[in-house]
Amino acid sequence: MKVSYYPGCSLHATGKEYDQSVKAVSRALGIELAEVNDWSCCGASSAHMTNYRLSVALPARNLASAEKAGLDVMVPCAACFNRFKMAQHHLRENGALKKEIEEIIGESCRGDLAVRNPIDVFSKDIGLEKLAEKVTRKLAGLKPVSYYGCLLLRPPEVCEFDNYENPVLLDKIMEAMGAEPRNWSCKTDCCGGSLTLGKTDIVIRLVDKLMTMAREAGANCLVTACPVCMANLDMRPREEIRLPVFYFTELMALAMGLPGPTEWFKLHNTDPAPLLKSLALL
Amino acid sequence: MGAFLEEVNRRIDGVPIQRCYHCRKCSAGCPVAFAMEYNPNKVIKMIQMGKRAEVLGSSTIWLCASCETCVTRCPNDVDIARMMDVLREMVIEEGLGAREKKILKFHEAFLAGIRSGGRINEPMMIARYKMTTGDLFSDLKMGLDMFMKGKLSLISPKTKDMTSVRKIFDRTKK
Numbered sequence: 001m002k003v004s005y006y007p008g009c010s011l012h013a014t015g016k017e018y019d020q021s022v023k024a025v026s027r028a029l030g031i032e033l034a035e036v037n038d039w040s041c042c043g044a045s046s047a048h049m050t051n052y053r054l055s056v057a058l059p060a061r062n063l064a065s066a067e068k069a070g071l072d073v074m075v076p077c078a079a080c081f082n083r084f085k086m087a088q089h090h091l092r093e094n095g096a097l098k099k100e101i102e103e104i105i106g107e108s109c110r111g112d113l114a115v116r117n118p119i120d121v122f123s124k125d126i127g128l129e130k131l132a133e134k135v136t137r138k139l140a141g142l143k144p145v146s147y148y149g150c151l152l153l154r155p156p157e158v159c160e161f162d163n164y165e166n167p168v169l170l171d172k173i174m175e176a177m178g179a180e181p182r183n184w185s186c187k188t189d190c191c192g193g194s195l196t197l198g199k200t201d202i203v204i205r206l207v208d209k210l211m212t213m214a215r216e217a218g219a220n221c222l223v224t225a226c227p228v229c230m231a232n233l234d235m236r237p238r239e240e241i242r243l244p245v246f247y248f249t250e251l252m253a254l255a256m257g258l259p260g261p262t263e264w265f266k267l268h269n270t271d272p273a274p275l276l277k278s279l280a281l282l
Numbered sequence: 283m284g285a286f287l288e289e290v291n292r293r294i295d296g297v298p299i300q301r302c303y304h305c306r307k308c309s310a311g312c313p314v315a316f317a318m319e320y321n322p323n324k325v326i327k328m329i330q331m332g333k334r335a336e337v338l339g340s341s342t343i344w345l346c347a348s349c350e351t352c353v354t355r356c357p358n359d360v361d362i363a364r365m366m367d368v369l370r371e372m373v374i375e376e377g378l379g380a381r382e383k384k385i386l387k388f389h390e391a392f393l394a395g396i397r398s399g400g401r402i403n404e405p406m407m408i409a410r411y412k413m414t415t416g417d418l419f420s421d422l423k424m425g426l427d428m429f430m431k432g433k434l435s436l437i438s439p440k441t442k443d444m445t446s447v448r449k450i451f452d453r454t455k456k
């Protein structure tokens with residue numbers, strides 16, 4: 001299977017270990033990734049919070065580039081994924097806007113490409129059974145809660161790949177890896193996102209609540225697919241209640257015996273090594 | 283009266299906000315409501331009452347994190363998240379000054395980063411934000427830690443065709 005790959009800005013910096021683990025797992029599953037030609041930033045929340053047309057035009061430039069390759073485009077970052085899906089939605093719903101955006105970006109953009117998150121590709125195209133077969137070291141004793149945050153599943157009629165109030169695919173992937181996911185009610189709660197610099201106190205309050213709830217659910221770590229959530233969860237909670245946070249692909253690579261995890265874990269702010277060592281997983 | 287409501291609805295270009303029957307489901311689920319001076323559904327009421335200055339001058343519209351919980355749960359499909367975007371755009375276009383200055387400065391630093399390289403270089407973007415807000419020392423240790431771990435670098439690959447990126451910014455300027 002071959003897909004286009006849009007890493008986005010975060011995956012080249014604060015989300016480096018997400019980029020590397022997505023690539024490692026994809027390779028092991030036989031998914032070939034071809035980077036979107038000369039990609040640019042999707043505009044993230046800063047574009048749509050301040051300038052509507054800019055917020056559609058920036059993803060459209062990338063979608064137009066990916067459309068030339070004609071393959072499904074895999075977008076690991078939840079924020080980029082959301083902006084791509086939203087832009088496509090607006091382009092499809094509003095003919096006048098589509099025309100205007102095409103003039104702005106100087107080329108045509110159909111807006112019909114399949115934009116996919118790796119959670120979706122791994123669990124549906126590869127399949128949970130096949131994923132389980134790849135496991136060489138079961139993640140026994142690891143009890144993650146799945147944290148999707150806002151941007152992967154809302155609004156549901158646009159994002160559409162998992163249940164928006166109680167999504168299950170991440171739990172199922174973790175189960176396939178031999179982990180013991182815990183159920184909780186905060187899967188799609190908000191971490192405060194980009195308020196992290198301008199309004200740090202709000203973000204601290206939100207992530208403290210998430211850590212407390214995760215502990216109450218009996219979890220010993222959190223698993224996510226969003227570099228913004230990762231940064232907030234990994235760095236902002238009060239020291240006393242922090243739990244390690246992983247990108248789901250890091251844990252897949254660990255279970256599949258792929259090279260890389262030890263180096264990636266060193267990039268985390270909250271060191272996951274003590275937990276993993278206590279479970280004899282590292 | 284009514285002009286502010288019409289203007290907001292025209293910009294939202296979707297479900298008219300007066301379809302709201304104030305069940306407050308949006309405000310109950312809003313993660314940031316605790317910090318807002320007006321709850322999301324209160325903002326709708328205020329727009330209906332023509333309270334333009336109060337709404338555009340409120341912190342609420344900047345604190346909204348665009349989590350989309352409200353619109354997802356609203357029984358009447360009122361798109362509060364989009365409404366908040368529209369209200370912020372109005373403040374910016376009219377040069378009214380944002381009540382939450384640091385939040386707008388963050389967005390400006392972010393967009394300036396895209397304009398200059400096509401992609402965000404996170405340390406440069408944060409430096410730009412810190413220069414304009416004067417908030418130089420918060421999170422300094424965290425940033426240095428990330429540098430030491432080799433996560434962040436001051437130089438990162440840029441988009442090659444920058445002409446097309448600049449054009450997008452020029453053509454979407456109001």
Ligand code: SF4
Nearest residue numbers: 302304305306308356
């Ligand atoms: S959920 Fe919808 S109908 Fe209910 S108060 Fe909010 S906007 Fe109004």
Ligand code: SF4
Nearest residue numbers: 312346347349350352
């Ligand atoms: S989108 Fe904004 S107003 Fe709506 S629930 Fe989220 S933070 Fe609150």
